[in-house]
Amino acid sequence: MKVVRRPALSVLFGVLAAAVLIIGPPLAASAAGPRIDLQVLVVTNGSASVTAVTQQLKAEGVPYKTVDLRDSDRPVIDEAFLSDTVDGSPRAKYQGVVLPNAAPFEDGAEMAALAAYEKRFGIRQLDAHVRPSAAVGMNAPAYSGPMDGVTAQVTEAARADALRYLGGLVRFDDAEPDVGETEGFVATPLPDDPDAGKSFKPFVTATVKGKAGTVAGVYTHDGRSEMVLTFTSESEQWHFQTLGRGLVTWLTKGVHLGYDRNYFAVHVDDVFMPDARWSTEHNCTPTEDCDDGVETEDIRMEAGDVSFATQWQSQHGFVLDMAYNGAGSDEATLKNGVDPLTAAFVAVRDKFRWLNHTYSHPFLGCVQDTSTSPWQCRRNQSGQIVYVSAADIEREVTRNVQWASGRGIPVDAGELVTGEHSGLRVTPQQPDDNPNLAPALAKAGVKWTASDASREKAQRVIGSVRTVPRHPLNIFYNVGTAAEEVDQYNWIHTRRSDGGSGICEEDSSCIEPLDPDNGYESYIVPAETRIALAHTLANDPRPHYAHQSNLAEERILYPVLERVLSQYWSAFAANTPLINAPMSALGDELRRQDAWRAAVNAGAMDKGDVTAYVQDGTVTVKAPAGLEVPVTAPEGTRDAGGAPFGQTYAGERSAYRAGDVTLTLPGA
Incomplete structure (x- = not known):
């Protein structure tokens, strides 16, 4: 008599489970990560140091939104102002935040909302001018006073980071010896505290009257990154002219709209x-x-x-x-x-x-009458100006x-x-x-x-x-x-x-x-x-x-x-x-700059005519036909076809691009 053996229960269950996996619905795709819009938030109290940062953003072509603390009708900075949801993904409306100091708000709730926003989305904060203290990861000032004529040093860490375009020295102007041009503090950082997630990375150091310390650095704390500047600035001062590009690069993590070159012909x-x-x-x-x-x-x-x-x-x-x-x-x-x-x-x-x-x-305008001083345009019997033909x-x-x-x-x-x-x-x-x-x-x-x-x-x-x-x-x-x-x-x-x-x-x-x-x-x-x-x-x-x-x-x-x-x-x-x-070539660059600034000033970002954001390591830019949009990204960024994006300059890659743009950031 032939014996028929039945499969073990465990085998049957395995077969049934496999059948269920085969006929069941496919696994859901992983949800998209947060979207970070390529626009900077500038909170100002009217100080020259904030104005200098704003001028740098404007010069490079970086879109920004200004909130003036002196304006009684200004918007309240809260969660709704800073973020929302787009296509099911959380959106950060600003990729970086510029403040006049570490905590400029009268209402602590606004600073708390901003801190929570920065931590949630990994947004960086730039403090345009602060007094060193434990609140910004520094000891009390070792020196306080004029910085005129001081030569500061860019640290190796900074030159490996956002200040990679500098040679190593930063000079503070002393154009008028009898006039104070820059005020600042020199202080040493507090010791790093890994257990508390606190560290301070000096970017620029200086020695003034025998007192050595830091004048610019990054304070990491509470899951946030904060660039601290301890000196005043104006946009046409040499120290800011040399540092400004790097401040924008650091603030935006090297990804932003804008195109910056140093021209001299x-x-x-x-x-x-x-x-x-x-x-x-x-x-x-x-x-x-x-x-x-x-x-x-x-x-x-x-x-x-x-x-x-x-x-x-x-x-x-x-x-x-x-x-x-x-x-x-x-x-x-x-x-x-x-x-x-x-x-x-x-x-x-x-x-x-x-x-x-x-x-x-020759003079190619009107026909000049030099019988008078200053000269005048010759006119015909009807009183009309006579022009060179x-x-x-x-x-x-x-x-x-x-x-x-x-x-x-x-x-x-x-x-x-x-x-x-x-x-x-x-x-x-x-x-x-x-x-x-x-x-x-x-x-x-x-x-x-x-x-x-x-x-x-x-x-x-x-x-x-x-x-x-x-x-x-x-x-x-x-x-x-x-x-x-x-x-x-x-x-x-x-x-x-x-x-x-x-x-x-x-x-x-x-x-x-x-x-x-x-x-x-x-x-x-x-x-x-x-x-x-x-x-x-x-x-x-x-x-x-x-x-x-x-x-x-x-x-x-x-x-x-x-x-x-x-x-x-x-x-x-x-x-x-x-x-x-x-x-x-210079004229054509001026044409591109003017067209882009006109679009930004007309509210292209606010109205949605131009959208630009980073999401899951991809930069997406959508713009009207014919508008050339300037884009800057880190080395290693590639365009949709896999080729290196743009041209290299100052340790970054940048180019003007017309129409829709998709870029893949390094490491994505």
């Missing part, structure tokens, strides 16, 4: 032309504002100046843009049979960038391009610098652009034309052409020596009682007369350096300009350029080079 106008010389005796310039009979010798570069410029560029790794006028060369050749200056430049033409400055440097404008532009082409000088026909930025409006004489300018430039193929940033800082669109505002260096076009520069500087900036023109008395900007022997090196060079670097470190792509006269004779432009470069490299690491780009 220098245009040299009137190349090949002679420039009139300032009369130190009569305090005027012939052909401009001197009486008849006053004459001075013109200033014009020589062949040796070209050799010097070539060597200087090579030594400093910096290229100058030569804005040239071909007529100056032709006139010198016609007069002398040969022009050594032209021959010298042509021989090294590929060493420089070249800009069309029109053939003969489109044909004359086009001829000046195209003839200069042809002149360069005939000598093998490479020039972009799309870039133009008109003489004195003429053709554009100039108040009070010519309140409108020459109506013939736009069609003439379009016909000549011009896409970018220079303007004067001291008159018009904003970029404008003129027909099919965009302006590129340029910052004037206060090295005068009509001087070739330091003594001439100081003489004219004193004339403009000192009181009548001190021998000056007294113009400065109208706005109380007068200075004490500069010493003719050393005033240039001791005052003007440092002043112009500070101004130029303030532009450079403010994410400002506008180029600077001087004149060929400043490269002639005593070559007084070079001390300013050398000081700008040396001060820059004394602070910044090699991963953060100066962006010295052609005029068209």
